[in-house]
Amino acid sequence: MEKIKEVYGIKTVVSDKEVDYLPAFLSQEEIKSVRNFHATIEGYKATPLVSLDDLAKGLGVSRIYVKDESYRFGLNAFKGLGATYAIAKLLCEKLDVDINSISFDYLKSPEVAERIKDMVFVTATDGNHGRAVAWAATQLGCKSIVYMPKGSSIRRLQHIKDAGADVSITDVNYDEAVRIAKRKAEEIGGYVIQDTAWEGYEKVPNWICQGYTTMASEAIDQMKLDGITKPTHLFLQAGVGSFAGAVLGYYANVFKGELPITTIVEPENAATIYKSALTNDGEPHAVTGDLETIMAGLACGEPNVVTWEILRDFAKAYVSCPDYVAARGMRILANPVDNDKKVISGESGAVGLGLVSLLLEREELKELKDQLQLDENSVILCFSTEGDTDPEHYNKVVYDGKNPSPFE
Numbered sequence: 230m231e232k233i234k235e236v237y238g239i240k241t242v243v244s245d246k247e248v249d250y251l252p253a254f255l256s257q258e259e260i261k262s263v264r265n266f267h268a269t270i271e272g273y274k275a276t277p278l279v280s281l282d283d284l285a286k287g288l289g290v291s292r293i294y295v296k297d298e299s300y301r302f303g304l305n306a307f308k309g310l311g312a313t314y315a316i317a318k319l320l321c322e323k324l325d326v327d328i329n330s331i332s333f334d335y336l337k338s339p340e341v342a343e344r345i346k347d348m349v350f351v352t353a354t355d356g357n358h359g360r361a362v363a364w365a366a367t368q369l370g371c372k373s374i375v376y377m378p379k380g381s382s383i384r385r386l387q388h389i390k391d392a393g394a395d396v397s398i399t400d401v402n403y404d405e406a407v408r409i410a411k412r413k414a415e416e417i418g419g420y421v422i423q424d425t426a427w428e429g430y431e432k433v434p435n436w437i438c439q440g441y442t443t444m445a446s447e448a449i450d451q452m453k454l455d456g457i458t459k460p461t462h463l464f465l466q467a468g469v470g471s472f473a474g475a476v477l478g479y480y481a482n483v484f485k486g487e488l489p490i491t492t493i494v495e496p497e498n499a500a501t502i503y504k505s506a507l508t509n510d511g512e513p514h515a516v517t518g519d520l521e522t523i524m525a526g527l528a529c530g531e532p533n534v535v536t537w538e539i540l541r542d543f544a545k546a547y548v549s550c551p552d553y554v555a556a557r558g559m560r561i562l563a564n565p566v567d568n569d570k571k572v573i574s575g576e577s578g579a580v581g582l583g584l585v586s587l588l589l590e591r592e593e594l595k596e597l598k599d600q601l602q603l604d605e606n607s608v609i610l611c612f613s614t615e616g617d618t619d620p621e622h623y624n625k626v627v628y629d630g631k632n633p634s635p636f637e
C-alpha cells in the first residue's frame with residue numbers, strides 16, 4: 230500500500246495486489262437466478278445507463294457512464310435489489326422452494342401469505358435500505374421494524390413510514406443502530422435483514438450483495454449496445470462496502486484477469502475501507518463517532534466483513550473525500566453539458582462522479598490520475614445509487630451551492 234499526497238482534503242491509498250481467486254458467492258453460476266427473479270417483480274425495468282458524452286469529451290476521456298438508480302422500483306435508490314432478493318431467498322428456505330421456480334407474485338399469493346404473515350423483518354438504515362425492506366415486507370403482507378441513526382432526515386423517515394414500517398430515529402450512529410435491530414429481532418423472534426455482514430451473520434448480507442449484481446449486469450448489457458464490452462475504470466462509493474464489494478466481486482468473476490481499475494470512494498469522516506487499506510494488516514478497521522457527512526448512505530463505520538476482503542484484494546485505490554466532492558458531483562450531474570442527459574443524483578450517489586471530475590480537471594491530482602492510468606481511452610463507469618432522497622438538502626446543494634469546492 231502506498232499513501233499518496235493529500236490534495237484539497239482528498240486522501241488516497243493505492244495498492245498493487247494480485248490475487249488468484251474469485252469471490253465464489255458472486256460467480257455467474259451463483260447469481261444466475263438473481264436477474265430472472267428481479268424481472269418477476271412488478272415495475273422491474275433496467276435503469277438508464279447514461280452516457281455523458283459531452284462531459285467525457287470536455288474532460289478528455291473516451292466515455293463516462295452513469296447508471297441512474299433513481300429509477301429503481303420507484304424507490305429513488307438501488308437498495309430494492311438487495312432487500313427483495315434477500316427476503317425472497319429467506320422465504321424460499323422457509324417454504325422449501327427453489328428461487329428459480331418462483332416469482333415475486335408467488336410470494337405474494339394468498340397460500341404463501343397465510344404461512345408468512347407473522348414474520349417480522351427488522352433492520353437499521355440511513356434511509357434507502359430501510360425503505361426497500363419496508364416496501365418489500367408490506368407487499369408480502371409482513372411487518373417491518375426499522376431503526377435509523379441519530380440526525381437522520383425526516384423526509385427519509387417519512388418515506389419508510391409510508392412504505393409501511395414501524396420506524397424510529399435512535400440517538401446512536403449507524404453501527405449501533407444495527408445492534409439495536411439485532412437485539413430487537415432476537416427479542417421478538419423477527420428476522421434481521423441487514424445489508425452488512427459480521428462474524429456469524431453472513432447469509433442474508435451475501436444474498437443482498439447477490440441482489441445488487443442485477444444493476445452491474447444490466448450496465449454491461451447496456452454498454453454492449455454502444456459496442457463496448459467492459460469499462461476500463463470503476464468508481465464505487467462505500468458505506469459498509471456491500472454495494473462496492475458486490476459490483477467489484479461480480480465483475481471480477483465476469484472479466485477475470487481483465488478487471489477494470491477500481492477506486493473505492495468514501496466520506497472522510499466514515500472512511501472505514503480507506504482506514505483498513507491504510508492500516509494494511511489485511512483486517513477491517515472501524516471508524517467510530519458521529520460519522521458526520523452529507524453522504525448519509527455512506528455514513529457507516531464498520532465494514533461488511535465479507536465484502537471487505539473483496540475490496541482489499543481487487544481494488545486499486547481507496548479515497549477519502551470531503552463532502553464538497555459529493556456536492557460537486559451532484560451539481561455536475563444536475564447541470565449537463567450540451568446534449569448530455571441530466572441525472573438527479575443524491576449525496577451518496579454523486580461522490581464517484583465528483584471525484585472523477587476532479588481527477589480529470591485538477592492538475593494537483595495528477596499523481597492519482599496517473600496511478601489509475603486515466604487517459605483518452607478510458608471508459609469510466611459510476612453508479613448514481615440514489616436520486617434526491619432528501620429533496621431539501623439536494624436543493625441546498627444544487628440551488629444554493631452548499632458545500633462549495635475549496636478552490637476558485
Ligand SMILES: Cc1ncc(COP(=O)(O)O)c(C=O)c1O
Pocket residue numbers: 306307355357358424466467468469470471472473525526527529577578614615
Ligand atoms: C445511495 C447509497 N449509495 C451507496 C450506499 C453504500 O452501500 P454500502 O453500505 O453497501 O457500502 C448506500 C448505503 O446505504 C446508499 O444508500
